[in-house]
Amino acid sequence: MSAPQPAPGTPLLEATGITKRYGQYTALDDVDLRIETGRTVSIVGESGSGKSTLARIIVGLERADSGTVRFRGEAIRGRRSRHAFRRSVGMVFQDPYESMDPRLTIGEIVAEPLRAHGMYRDGGKERVRELLDSVGMHGAEPDAYPHKFSGGQRQRVCIARALATDPDLVICDEPTSALDVSVQAQILNLLLDLQSRRQLAYLFITHDLDVVRRISDEVDVLLRGTVVERGTAEQITRSPEHTYTQRLLGAVPAISPRQRHIGPPLDIDTPAPRPPHDAKEDPA
Amino acid sequence: MTTAPAPAATLGSEVTIDRLSVNYGDFTALRDVSLTVPAGTTTALVGESGSGKSTLALAAGRILPPGASISGGSVTVGDTELTALRGKALREARGHTAAYLAQDASAALNPVIRVGKQIAEVHQVRCGASRAEAAELARQGLADVGIPDPDRVARLYPGALSGGMRQRVIIAIALAFRPQLLIADEPTTALDVTVQADILALVSRLQQQCGLTVIWITHDMSVVAELADHVAVLYGGRLVEHTDVLTLFEGARHPYTQALLTCFQSGRFAGPKQPFTTISGSPPVAGPPGGCPFHPRCPQADARCGTELPAPRRVGHDHTAACHRLEETP
Numbered sequence: 001m002s003a004p005q006p007a008p009g010t011p012l013l014e015a016t017g018i019t020k021r022y023g024q025y026t027a028l029d030d031v032d033l034r035i036e037t038g039r040t041v042s043i044v045g046e047s048g049s050g051k052s053t054l055a056r057i058i059v060g061l062e063r064a065d066s067g068t069v070r071f072r073g074e075a076i077r078g079r080r081s082r083h084a085f086r087r088s089v090g091m092v093f094q095d096p097y098e099s100m101d102p103r104l105t106i107g108e109i110v111a112e113p114l115r116a117h118g119m120y121r122d123g124g125k126e127r128v129r130e131l132l133d134s135v136g137m138h139g140a141e142p143d144a145y146p147h148k149f150s151g152g153q154r155q156r157v158c159i160a161r162a163l164a165t166d167p168d169l170v171i172c173d174e175p176t177s178a179l180d181v182s183v184q185a186q187i188l189n190l191l192l193d194l195q196s197r198r199q200l201a202y203l204f205i206t207h208d209l210d211v212v213r214r215i216s217d218e219v220d221v222l223l224r225g226t227v228v229e230r231g232t233a234e235q236i237t238r239s240p241e242h243t244y245t246q247r248l249l250g251a252v253p254a255i256s257p258r259q260r261h262i263g264p265p266l267d268i269d270t271p272a273p274r275p276p277h278d279a280k281e282d283p284a
Numbered sequence: 285m286t287t288a289p290a291p292a293a294t295l296g297s298e299v300t301i302d303r304l305s306v307n308y309g310d311f312t313a314l315r316d317v318s319l320t321v322p323a324g325t326t327t328a329l330v331g332e333s334g335s336g337k338s339t340l341a342l343a344a345g346r347i348l349p350p351g352a353s354i355s356g357g358s359v360t361v362g363d364t365e366l367t368a369l370r371g372k373a374l375r376e377a378r379g380h381t382a383a384y385l386a387q388d389a390s391a392a393l394n395p396v397i398r399v400g401k402q403i404a405e406v407h408q409v410r411c412g413a414s415r416a417e418a419a420e421l422a423r424q425g426l427a428d429v430g431i432p433d434p435d436r437v438a439r440l441y442p443g444a445l446s447g448g449m450r451q452r453v454i455i456a457i458a459l460a461f462r463p464q465l466l467i468a469d470e471p472t473t474a475l476d477v478t479v480q481a482d483i484l485a486l487v488s489r490l491q492q493q494c495g496l497t498v499i500w501i502t503h504d505m506s507v508v509a510e511l512a513d514h515v516a517v518l519y520g521g522r523l524v525e526h527t528d529v530l531t532l533f534e535g536a537r538h539p540y541t542q543a544l545l546t547c548f549q550s551g552r553f554a555g556p557k558q559p560f561t562t563i564s565g566s567p568p569v570a571g572p573p574g575g576c577p578f579h580p581r582c583p584q585a586d587a588r589c590g591t592e593l594p595a596p597r598r599v600g601h602d603h604t605a606a607c608h609r610l611e612e613t614p
Binding site: 151184192207211234250251254259263 | 332333484505507509556559564
C-alpha cells in the first residue's frame, strides 16, 4: 500500500482525548492511546472499565463524543478516510462461534473484507487459500462451513479474515478467553508469529494478566473510563504503582497450592507423597 | 454492619460416584467414571470442552437435560443413592441433597422477581416457613454471602445487581437448601479477576464454616490451586487422573495433566514474546477416538495407546492415573 509517508516519529495510531458518554454515564473520559508499528499495546481493566468501548471507537464501530483518532498522522474523519483506514486495521473478536456467519463457508468469511475493499476479483481465491495457510489451516477446504471446525480452528479463520486486507494494526478483543486452555497457547503463538513476520501492531484487550505480561510492549490500565496507569509490561506486572493495578494483580489466583492466598489454607505439613525409592529430603 | 453469624452447620456428606456413564443418544459423553469425594472437602473437576466435566456435574445433581441419560453406574451422596430416585423423591433430593451453582448467574435468576423473594421461596418450599420467616431467612442468607445492606438488596431485581452480586445471590439460594453437596459449574469463569477472588474466598469461608462437600468444575488450574483438596482430571469423557492437589501440582503422572500444568506454569514464568508452551491438536469434538482418548495428542503414545483403552490404575498413595505408559505401584 502506498500511503503518504508520515513524518518520522509519528506513531502508527494515536488517539487523543477520547470521551464517550451514554446518557449520564461516562464510559471513557479523555483517554489517550499511542501504538507504534510492530508493537503491542494491551488494555486491561474490569468489565465496565471502557476497554471494549475504546477498541470499538478506534475501529470506528462506535463514534466518540469528542477526541481524535489519527492513523499515520492523518486524522480519521468522514466516510472516505474511515473506509481507507478500515483496510489497514483488522479485528479479532472474543467468541469465534458468534463472530462469523454460520451460513457462509470459511472461504467466504475470509473473503468478506477483500470484497468490501474491491480486492477480491484480482486473485481473491488464491489469496484466501494463502491466508488460511498462513494461520495454520493448511489444507482446510474453503468450501467447508464453520460448524465443522473446533473453537481454535474457528479463531484461526477469524484471524485470517482480520489479515485479509494486509492491515498494519489488528485489534484483538479477548481473542482467547472463549477457547480451551490447551488451545489458547496455540492462538497466542500464532499471533506472536504473525506479528514478527508481518510487523503487525496489536491493540490487545484482555483480563488475563499472565497473557498481558507475555505479549505486550506497553500496558494501559483502565479504571472507570480513565487510564490510571501506563507502563511497560514488566513495570505494570512486576512493580505496579497504582493501588488499582496492585489490586488486580493481587486477585490473580496462585500458581501452586503452596502459594495459596485466596482459598482455604493448605495443610502443608503433610509432605507430598513420594515414590518409595525417592529418599531425598524436601528442602522446602 | 454487624458481622454475619455463621450459617447453621449443614455437614456435607461423602459423595461416591461409581462407574458412572452418561449418554446423549448414541454418544457417550462420560464413560465409567469412579470418584469419591470425602465429606467436607473440595474436589476440582478439571477438563476442556468435551471432557465430560459438566455432564458429570449435571448427572451428579440429577439435572441432566432431556435427551441425556445415565446409562450406567451410580451417584451416592451420604446415604442417598441419587441415581435410584424417581418422581417426588427425586424432586425433593434436588437442591436438598445436591445444589447446583451455574456458570451464568444472570440466566439462573428470574429477572422479574425480587432477589429476596427468590431466596425466600426456597425456605417456604423446603421447610414450610411462613412468608415473614422466609423473608427474614432470605435477608440472613444475603448477609451470609457477604452482601452489604441485605434489606435493600432483597428488594432489588436481578438486573440491578452486578455479575458478582448475582453470583452471590445464586450461592445464597443454593445454600438455602442446606445441601449436603454443592456442585459449582465454573461459577467464576465469566467474572472479573477481582470479583472471582471475592467469590473464591466466600465459597472457601462458607465451606469451612458449614463443612460443605464441594465439587468445583473448572478449566483454570489457578482456581484449582487456590481451592481444591483433591483434583479429578477428565479428558474425552474419561477420568484420566485423580489425586490430592499437592501431588497433582508436584507429581502429576498422566501426560495430559503434565501438559496442562506445563502450559499453565510456563504462562507465569516465561519471558515476554517467547512462544507459549502448547499441546498440539485440540480436544476431540465428535467423541474420543478408539484407545486412549488422549493418544492423538500424546507425545508418549505408542501403538497400544491407539487400540486399547487404559484403565485407571494406582500409581501412588491415593493417586490413580489411566495411562499405559505408567508402572503400577503396589
